[in-house]
Amino acid sequence: MEHKAAAQENQITEGIIWKQILLFFFPILFGTFFQQLYNAADAMIVGRFVGKEALSAVAGSTGMLTQMVVGFFVGLSSGAAVLVSQYYGAKRGDMVGYGVHTFLAFSILAGLAMTVLGIVLSPWMLEAMGTPAEVMEMSVLYLRVYFGGMTGNLVYNSGAAVLRAVGDSKKPLYFLIISCLINILLDVLFVVFCGLGVLGAALATILCQALSAGMVIIALMRTRDMHRLEWSRVRMDGRMLQRMIRIGFPSGLQSVMYGISNVIIQSAINSLGTDSVAAWAAYSKLDSVFWMIVSAFGIAATTFVGQNFGAGRMERVRSGVRTCMMMTILSSVMMSVIIYNWGIYGFELFTSDQGVVSIGVAMMRYLSPVYVTYVSIEILSGALRGVGDCWIPMLLCCGGVCALRVVWVLAAVPLRRDIYTIMFSYPLTWVVTTVLFVVYYVFFSKLKRERPRGRFEIER
Numbered sequence: 001m002e003h004k005a006a007a008q009e010n011q012i013t014e015g016i017i018w019k020q021i022l023l024f025f026f027p028i029l030f031g032t033f034f035q036q037l038y039n040a041a042d043a044m045i046v047g048r049f050v051g052k053e054a055l056s057a058v059a060g061s062t063g064m065l066t067q068m069v070v071g072f073f074v075g076l077s078s079g080a081a082v083l084v085s086q087y088y089g090a091k092r093g094d095m096v097g098y099g100v101h102t103f104l105a106f107s108i109l110a111g112l113a114m115t116v117l118g119i120v121l122s123p124w125m126l127e128a129m130g131t132p133a134e135v136m137e138m139s140v141l142y143l144r145v146y147f148g149g150m151t152g153n154l155v156y157n158s159g160a161a162v163l164r165a166v167g168d169s170k171k172p173l174y175f176l177i178i179s180c181l182i183n184i185l186l187d188v189l190f191v192v193f194c195g196l197g198v199l200g201a202a203l204a205t206i207l208c209q210a211l212s213a214g215m216v217i218i219a220l221m222r223t224r225d226m227h228r229l230e231w232s233r234v235r236m237d238g239r240m241l242q243r244m245i246r247i248g249f250p251s252g253l254q255s256v257m258y259g260i261s262n263v264i265i266q267s268a269i270n271s272l273g274t275d276s277v278a279a280w281a282a283y284s285k286l287d288s289v290f291w292m293i294v295s296a297f298g299i300a301a302t303t304f305v306g307q308n309f310g311a312g313r314m315e316r317v318r319s320g321v322r323t324c325m326m327m328t329i330l331s332s333v334m335m336s337v338i339i340y341n342w343g344i345y346g347f348e349l350f351t352s353d354q355g356v357v358s359i360g361v362a363m364m365r366y367l368s369p370v371y372v373t374y375v376s377i378e379i380l381s382g383a384l385r386g387v388g389d390c391w392i393p394m395l396l397c398c399g400g401v402c403a404l405r406v407v408w409v410l411a412a413v414p415l416r417r418d419i420y421t422i423m424f425s426y427p428l429t430w431v432v433t434t435v436l437f438v439v440y441y442v443f444f445s446k447l448k449r450e451r452p453r454g455r456f457e458i459e460r
Contacts (some may be wrong), residue, residue: 030173035176073110074246079390080248088226089311101233109389115150145202164299166225233301250393253398317447324383
């Protein structure tokens with residue numbers, strides 16, 4: 001059959017390691033860039049044409065909340081991606097099909113549930129974060145509209161996760177490029193010409209997320225490979241869903257814990273005033289370039305490890321982890337140099353307020369030199385996730401990053417309430433968690449202990 005032939009030609013389990021990682025990495029990186037450009041475009045246009053209050057509403061507390069909610073689902077989707085990649089590497093077309101159809105059904109139901117809960121709870125969530133009163137009304141409006149389009153967001157993410165799991169990282173990139181360009185045009189139309197403000201930015205975002213979802217669904221329906229989507233088969237298989245949640249839930253919980261710690265940090269920044277909120281919002285968009293790079297390498301590590309683990313090629317798994325680690329370290333050092341020296345020009349894309357720019361540049365030059373201390377966390381957790389080892393990495397991240405960060409903010413910031421005390425929580429927690437991950441990977445993880453023994457037995 002044609003899909004079996006396609007699986008036999010799988011270069012992830014056969015080709016040159018560094019080349020295959022980069023061929024997979026770049027489409028993910030550019031795809032993540034265009035995904036981030038959704039919110040960045042909203043922030044740039046409302047910041048320049050509406051004002052700093054609108055910038056705070058679109059990219060401040062609302063940004064943290066949407067990242068936390070979507071991040072939980074993306075974490076859950078890693079469970080589906082791991083299983084699909086392992087079954088695809090093992091050439092189990094029947095199990096790949098169960099995974100694709102179960103996860104799509106779950107995505108649709110989860111999207112509808114998040115829409116209802118998000119619209120109802122938006123004011124309460126924003127008040128709990130201490131959102132400044134002058135931006136509260138705009139923040140509630142933006143967040144409710146964003147949650148209104150949540151199903152499109154989740155369906156796109158689930159479909160893109162499936163495509164990447166089977167080694168196709170190009171189609172999600174093409175879909176994001178198209179939808180992102182349309183998003184920018186709609187932002188200009190709705191915000192600048194129609195004068196809809198943050199409502200226009202939110203409408204542009206959810207319309208384009210729906211477009212992305214439609215394109216990824218069509219791609220899954222048209223493929224002749226084993227991950228082909230057939231609507232008559234879209235339903236939740238209990239055993240498959242249980243396996244996905246068992247693998248993905250730790251990653252989803254980890255993302256939520258990151259989100260909660262960032263919400264607490266955002267609340268501390270909110271207490272410093274609107275200028276600090278706007279500066280942090282703008283810096284987070286520039287800072288996202290680094291996170292796009294490391295997360296793309298992390299996704300590449302998960303898929304590479306998952307497929308080779310499914311094919312029983314453990315030496316190739318270990319070589320892939322080492323290669324991915326070195327490339328990510330090199331990339332992070334380059335990004336630190338670029339952002340530290342030239343990031344100031346990026347702030348002018350978001351605001352012309354010199355007070356906001358001054359605070360943002362201070363943030364940027366404080367944090368950018370320590371980016372490299374985070375690399376091991378992303379790559380090792382991604383690699384461990386590829387073999388289904390999710391709970392210990394989740395505990396390491398929740399303890400070393402999230403809990404420690406919350407303790408620092410709650411204990412240290414009241415003693416010295418300034419931006420530097422808040423920001424120190426990042427390098428502190430990255431260094432501690434990196435040490436924990438390296439110790440676990442070297443001495444205790446399955447990736448270091450497992451010996452090659454032919455094709456690995458994965459759950460049937």
